[in-house]
Structure formats: C-alpha cells, structure tokens
Amino acid sequence: MAKSASTPGRRFMKLASMTASITTKTVSNSLKNLTANEEQKNAARSQLFQEIGLQIANTLGEMKGAVMKVGQIASQYKDIFPPEVAKAIAKLQRQAPPMPFSEIKTQIEKELGKPLNEIFKSFDETPFAAASIGQVHKAILPSGEQVVVKVQYPGVDEACESDLKQVRLALRLMGVIKIDRKLQDKLFTEIQESLDNELNYQIEAQNLEVARTFHAALDSKILIPRVFKEYSTRHILTLSFEPGESIETASTWSLTLRNELGKRLFKAMGQEIFFLKRFHCDPHPGNFAFREDGTVIVYDYGGVKVLSNEIVQNFKSLIQASRKHDIPTIEQKLDALQSITEQGKFPTELYEAWLDVLLRPLTGTYDFEENSAHHDGVELVKSSLKYWDVFKPSPDTLMVNRTVSGHYWNLIHLKVHDDLTDIFEELVPPQS
Secondary structure, eight states: OOGGGSSHHHHHHHHHHHHHHHHHHHHHHHHHGGGOOHHHHHHHHHHHHHHHHHHHHHHHHHSTTHHHHHHHHHHHTGGGSOHHHHHHHGGGGSOOOOOOHHHHHHHHHHHHSSOHHHHOSEEOSSOSEEOSSEEEEEEEOTTSOEEEEEEEOTTHHHHHHHHHHHHHHHHHHHTOOOSOHHHHHHHHHHHHHHHHHHTOHHHHHHHHHHHHHHHHTTOTTEEOOOBOGGGOOSSEEEEEOOOOBOHHHHTTSOHHHHHHHHHHHHHHHHHIIIIISEEEOOOOGGGEEEOTTSOEEEOOOSSEEEOOHHHHHHHHHHHHHHHTTOHHHHHHHHHHTTOBSSTTOSOHHHHHHHHHHHHGGGSSEEETTTOHHHHHHHHHHHHHGGGGGGBOOOTTTHHHHHHHHHHHHHHHHTTOEEEOHHHHHHHSOOOO
C-alpha cells in the first residue's frame, strides 16, 4: 500500500484535501456563472463535473482499500451521478496494481500462524488477480490440490467506516448526487453493508458453501469453488482452483453452446433470486467463466443480497401484473417496493411501451446481439424523461435491478439468440 495513504490520518488528509478542492471549484464556478447565459452555464457545469470526476477517480485510485472499493461501488450506481462524473469514476472498476509480495507473505503467516513454506507446498509470488481490497495468488496445498488464495490487504477493514464517511461527505459537498437525502441514507447503508460483507472472508466462505450446495442439487454444470476452511480466516480465503474461459472467448463458440451457457447462467441467477432468496449481486463478466462442456463457473460471492419473502412475493406479483399489462397492480407493487413516488402520474401509453421493451427478451425468441429492446429503450427514455421523478431506486430493488441488468449485458456478450420463455415461466409461474 502506498506510504502516502497508509495510515488513517494520512488517508483522512488526502480525502479532506480532495473535499476542500472540490468545494473551492464548485464555489468558483458559481461565481463565474453569475453573468453567464444558459449555454455558458451548461458548458461550465459540464467542465466542472469532468474535473471533479477525474479528481475523485485519481484520489481514490491511489488509495487501496475501502476508499477505492467505495469508488467502485459508486461507479456501479452510476445512474445517480451526472454522466461526466460517472464516466471518470468508472475507471476505478479496473484492476488495482499488486501489493509487494513481502506484505502478502506477512499477512498470510500472521493469519494462519505458520511460515508460508510450511502452509503450502508451493505459492506463486505473482498475483493471479488484484482488486481493491485484496489480491489472489495460485498455490498448491500439501495434499497436491491446486487452489487460489485471496489475501486481504492489511488494515483495509479498519479503514472502512471512516473512509466511507469521508467519501460520502465529498460527494454531498459536490452537490452532484441526484437523489434526496433520505434515499442517500438508504443507499449508503446498502454500500456499508456491502463493504462489511466483502471485508469479512468468513461471510464469503459461508455464501460460497450455501450457493455450492444449492446449485449442486439443481444443476451439476453450475460450478462454485470449494472452500478450504483450515486455510481460511476473516482475511484469507482459500478456494479450489476452477479454471474456465472468459466471456469474450465463450462468445466465439457455436450458437448452440452459447445458448446453452446463456440459459444456464440466466436460470441459475433467477433461481438464487426467486428460490434461494439470496443471490450473487455482482454481475461483472469477470466473475464468470465458461467451459466447452456447457459448465458455468461463478466466482466471488463477497457481494450477496438476502431478500425477504415479502420482497420476493412483491417482485413475483409485479412480473405477473406486467405480463397482463395490469397497470394499477403494477403501480401498487412498485409502491410496495418503494420504487414509485406517486401512482397515476406516468402515462398509460408509456407504461405499455416500456412493458414491450422490458418483457421482449423474456417472452419469445430474442437476439441479444441485435439488442432491439435496449435500442428501443434508449428512444423511449426521451419521451419518459419529464416523468422520471415518478420513479426512484429503492434499497429493496437496487441490487436486483443491478443484477438483472448486468446479466442482460452478459447474455449480449455471449450473443445468445434463443427463447427464454420456459425458464422465465419456471422461475415465476404465470397466474392461472
């Protein structure tokens, strides 16, 4: 970890400096605009947000740990930020530079209580992957089994709460978050819970074991890595090495195989939401791998959302009402899910148009590569924008929406061209 950001005090000063700079820029921009016309104000605002976005991205990007993780999560909720800011912080989703191996070795030996060469038969010093809160190394156990070892960067969990508060303050002072204070509170509670879970590898181990048991009973070709408990702690997670091809490689395979993989992925994630009621909620393509025998491998259960029976039932009722184009019931269920501010304000003809777009990939043969629903949706946004304050992201729906939309894009990457109706109706049976 960079020395300039290695202590809570130094991190605080870096973030405080960022916040002060953003505040100065915002005030300066307001003063300049006192005599500007509307076009000049819009251009200045856009330039300001670009500068602010880059400043946030650069500051957080230098600081491994919870701060950078918050930036990554913020970029996943980019619809609540102006596009200039969202674009800049999106780069925080890329891989972080690796930490020196000496620090990784020290962390493992401290956690597992033995010298590294006594714990593992061999251990690759070069990381297999690096991320914001830890990195992954390949290793071989004394038994000869190939494993991957996730090692959390030292001190990350201690920094989490203070860093989150500082980032939130910076974003609020910017005045660019497009949602009200109450919803901000709920959103940051969601982020805090997500961070707490991701920082505790024992929770991830539990999530992996639950998902592995669940999928093994339903489909042997959904593969979840196995946890080696005796080589795992709160900050170390040792898993079976489960190699597979990337989504880019899988997209070059035959249509028959791509369809099989896409349907398997869609069904498995739907089963987690509607049957298990706890689901993998980071649909980033890098969290999935594929094999030519039709196997789908799911990595990284650090981000898991648990749903209540009530919320799942509301989602099912919403889907059933949508199939019937029953708009009054749709609005009732959106209200129950805290996703609508006022019923009866969104025009019926726009509801009808959106229902066509949203249900099209799930009812009948659909070409995900052609992606007509998305293209038509982009056009629909133009006529819907003036009613956009009717809808709001809610803590009950944020992760579901993110997961569903993420997997829609995964099916686009796989170039699926198939009929998903049977699977959709198996997940949420139509009302008789």
